[in-house]
Amino acid sequence: MESVLIVTPVTALEFLGEDYLLAGDGPVLSVYNLKTSPTTSALLSVLQNFRIHGIRPHQQQGDKAEHTSVAKKEEEEPQGLSWQQRAHLVVFGGKAVRLVELKMGELPSLQPLGPLIQLRDWVLDVHWLDVRGDLLGVTLAHNATLLLDVQKGSTLALCSCEDGCLLYSALLVGPCWKSLVVVGGTIFNQLVLWRPGEGTEKEGGRNMVGRVERRLLGHSGVIFSLAYLPKPGWLASASDDRSVRVWDVGALGGEAGCGAPSPTCLRVLYGHQARVFSVKLSSAGAFSAGEDGVCLAWDWDSGKVTRALRGHRAGGVRALAVSLGGAGGGGYVATGGTDGGIRLWSLKEEDSGLEDAGVLRDLGFEGVGCPKVVRVTGGRGLRQRGVVITTDQGEVYSWEEQRGWQLLWKGGAGFCSYNVMEVLEWWSGDEMCAVGSLSGEVWLFPLSQPSAGIRLKAGTGKIHSVLWVHPTGGRGGYLLASGAEGVVYRWQIDTELVGGAVVLNTEPLGPFILPPCAKRWLTTAVLISRPEGALWVCGDRRGSLLLYRDKAEEAKADGALQPMSVLFGVHGKQGVTCVCEHAGLIYSTGRDGCVRVSRLDASALEVLRVQRACRGMEWLERIMVLDPEVNPVEGEHGERHAGEVRLILGFHSVYFVVWDLVRQERLLSVPCGGGHRSWSYWLPQSPGADGAGTVVFVKHGAVMASRAPEETFHQQGGWELKEGIHGRGVTCVCHLGAVRVARQHWEILATGGEDTTLTVLTIDPRSRALRVLALITDHISSIRALAVVRRPGAREANDTKPLLSVLLFSAGGRAQLQCYRLLIGANGQLGLPSCQVIQVASHRLDEQWERRRNRHKTVKMDPETRYMSLAVVSDGTEGVLLAAACSDGALRLFSLTETSGRFQLLWETFYHQRCVLSVATYLLKDPQGCQRLFLFSAATDGVIAVWDTNTVRNLENGPSSDTCWKDPPSPCLTFPAHQSGVNTLAVWEGHWDDQGLSQAGGHWMTVASGGDDGQLSAVCIQVQFHSKEVEGSGLTLNLYARSVEPLAHSAPLTALIPLGPRLLISASPDQRISLWDRRGSSLRHQGVLFSHVADIAGLTAWQGEERQTWVAVCGQGLQLLRLEAEGDGK
Amino acid sequence: MGRSSKDKRDIYYRLAKEEGWRARSAFKLLQLDEEFNLFKGVRRAVDLCAAPGSWSQVLSRKLRGEEQEKEQEKEQEKEQAKIVAVDLQAMAPLPGVTQIQGDITKTSTAQEIIKHFEGQPADLVVCDGAPDVTGLHDVDEYIQAQLLLAALNITTHVLKYGGTFVAKIFRGKDVTLLYSQLRIFFGEVTCAKPRSSRNSSIEAFVVCQRYAPPEGYVPNMSNPLLDHCYDVDFNQLEGPNRVIVPFLACGDLSAFDSDRTYPLQLDPSKEYKYTPPTQPPIRPPYEQACRLRKSNLLANENSPSLPLDEGFSSLHLSANQDADVRPPAGTAEDGGKLDDK
């Protein structure tokens, strides 16, 4: 067994100068060269079974390296020289310390120097004590410090603190052992300062004991992290009590000893929503990060938060590093998450956050009246960005940075008090503006020559909206004006230049008629070209999605067009806000907080997926799908995104928010006062970059911009050095298949987590690259189980056939069940697989209750059932059966057909009367050639029950027909297998004892189980069919040959999988993955691997290329292992 | 989620409230007793990491008898059962239970406990100690192990020969190292899991019976008891030579299932009624932070001014002030003006 890839919480980060970042992820030390593009990196597993908690470059060496790399740039030395640079690092974690050498350069490399040094106690901090790099001060968790010769691995001195207690954190300061100061953060909320070099002998001279010299009180929780800044002499502490405290301790170490005799607490910084795990000090201020996933930058003088860096999923930031910055200030912050991700943030002044309210800018409208509608201009082609507005005086003004406000157009009385406006970027580089009135008037004019405008008539009533639609190909544009009584007037617009003057050509098209309803007007439209003619996908204020087709023969007649297809009110009563097309799919947003992805065929729209964009964000305004370029900004940090960027714009309480739908993170948030106001948005200047753009809006009669338009744009989410997965425990993992893209082999996996998200990810085992392909956020509670049917859907047309198509089931808390079809294709541009998600069905047991109107007044009497485990049966027909183990004591069986899109509860039994933990299925052909389905279920009392479903249904119609399910039967066999809960079940055909049992005849199946008691057990079951149906079922089950391994693991056995005919693989939170050989009548231990994934909860295994077997385990992270060939023990 | 929601998800939480226990943990000790008869002949007991006190409640009821709990015969009590309870947190008083507030990993606390049993060793030591978990398993398991070892070290000073030690243990990656260490001191070590402890949790209890320290072992409080390391020569990390002790699930199978979700209406004849907790929850470390958040005083990018600064910076905390207790509520710490009224 060999570990190929591991994603665990990032627990250590350290900069080496400005150019290198060091990271610890499990036992693996990584180095990133930040100055190469794309970033180069190297990794090395250094700490065996310990996790890296800290990295300390040898200062002298580190400084030299930094120095020369700066010199190199100035003198343009040949690059080859940088290969000469080396740095010594000491890496520690758990009870281990190790010396590692880093060779710097274009392609950095890491090499261990000497063996792992194991100490008797847990290491909290390590500090270099000499220039040569031999001596280390090491502080241990029981408040003792030792002097270690790291070259020889020998302890030269040891001193304990008189306060013998457990520390959560420690910090060493000082130039040498004699004057070294230890700051310890005790379990009991104090900071103690003492000097190990000043210890006195006690108890016969062997033990040195140090006196506590300072004691700092104030925290009300344990201390997780400490930092010291020598320049002003400040010490910072981060605590369980969610605060950071800064203490004025003065100079520490050397002559100064333990610093100021009575240190004061300078500041108490409360800003985090949860525990603070890490604090760092630099001349730029204090930085803190923690469980809330946010890194806060604090200003020294005011104690204000200057920036909040948000880039990690639930579970928080575990590691934090701050680089010093060169002469021009700046520098970087690096954050490492529980999700396994690493992000880098620039501290340069011009890159500072948009979220600072101070950056809101009033554009200082100078015209007459009050601004009503605002639109941005120059978004794409033009360099100069600007703004146009209409006012309640019926006038249009423009604004540009250089020119300020200018009156462009006066609409007269008809456009006062009410008007609507839209602008379109014109092919000529100009901008075309349309303004509608209360009485059916539409004025159309180019912004460059307002006098060239013309008047159009759209009925006589109120123009509810004017919309511009880009033609597909071609030039010009379509103008739509939604008038009274649901009539949408349309024109095709083009321009000519006649002697320097713009001449507008308009050609009326047949109007669209909207379906009758109260708020009957159009809100959004997009034109889609199809071989059979152009199609219009529109959204209206009533929340309906509409499809129209231009009929060529009728185009010039007055013939009004009725919709070909209507999805009435799908986006709810607050209306559709945006539709757009990308890669053949239609995306729509609404004020119901949902994004819908739909498929368009010749005559109808079909919704494939509904996605709630962001919890609590009910008002979505727009979706933008951008195909990123792989290297968006020249000379910057290389590749940023694996997939396309989907940005959602909308309102979240009083904020205007830009939300990244793929990464599920907020890119921009501007306090604008909330919805119901006119707004407009500029994309970031460099296409595809992560920048959050600029929002312009009208508030209290002023035109505000979220920042000055000409400033450079900045990445809100930070630069992602390493992609994270789930922020909390990964509860289940499932292999979906493998695909070939760009001549590379990609494994596709799905994971579900306590963070309620379902992730589809891909791994290239060769390059050890992991990419998230899709993030599904439909679950409202923790996901606990996954099941897959690897079969293409019935309707997948041959020409658009995906590389892989599977049906994925997920289940978890709040009795929620989901089913998706996943279509895995190739993103040729990026050379990566892509994933399209289609929602097939969803189900909740308590839906009935949720729909009740008065539910807030009544106490919910239903149990809050959790689904604990899933098993799926598919016999090749369209229908699928799904068995679910439920925490309310039931075993439930559902059916699903993909076309119906509905789960149906077929049968449930409360036989177990206890939480059912696991379920498995088995299909067997009886002598008549009929398929018989057996269900296996097991609960917290250690009993396994076997159900013959033939007794409850008629199999003639195939296993999935819903007919003929009778009352719940009793199990056909039960047997105790464990003392307590049965966590996992595996069933396969045949028996393992070739000699003894084969003579007995009949069909055989083997059931293996793993329990909370750490036991692995296996039984063989003989199935005997009776020629005549003696009593009901016509078969009997006999138990044979039980084989038990009582102490297979020292912790609960949580996952078990058969591998080929003879091997079993088991996993447990004891972090051992064991192989068992089931030859003969017993289970034999074949090999074991220590895993760095804690709390292992799930396992999946599959046969790959060249007889290789792959195993993935999940828990607090994810690990991929390779088994060379079957039977390979170690 | 409403307050009844936890009643549904956690049957033992609900039962504890209904039966007057301060924590659901009470059932764990009761179920361990069902299997091991822990209290038989026990007169003197130590409850380490005892807050909020449900194990002390069990000890008090079992060792002193239920009736006596209400009586106040002070003379008799001296010969009566002796129960010493220790925790970092303050605990509401319990009849017949002596309380010590302190850190069990700290030498001074240990010495205070030992004083109570000089010449009169204890029959039983229990420890339900758990750190405030950080979510990083290696750290949490390590600290839990240190609490167990601190308890074991105290035990070696106070437990009578042949006595019993019961302690919470996390069944994580290095649990076998603890097993091998406990085996040195006890004739019999079992890993027990009460049915009221959730199947999904890594928590279990070691029941160590027949205390018999190695020949010539001198209890030593001045050095902490450190945990063992894997013997590399025997490949104990990945090899089969790990010490795994027998496992025993405790408690009646007919008892409630801690993993099952029950409807609120358990008994059709008895209508569900919400019971408030027996004890208000222990004052959490983040109390102040929560108070600030509620009054919208946490610093963020949008509300830059922090009215707290002066209040805090004027707070002078002198060094070398030996106080092992957290400042009581309502001192300058809480800066009276921050109270949201």
Ligand SMILES: C[S@@+](CC[C@H](N)C(=O)[O-])C[C@H]1O[C@@H](n2cnc3c(N)ncnc32)[C@H](O)[C@@H]1O
């Ligand atoms: C699970 S609770 C104990 C519940 C208790 N047995 C009951 O039944 O009410 C764990 C306790 O361990 C305590 N604890 C943690 N670390 C400690 C330490 N170093 N010294 C003393 N108590 C500690 C905590 O304060 C907490 O109250």
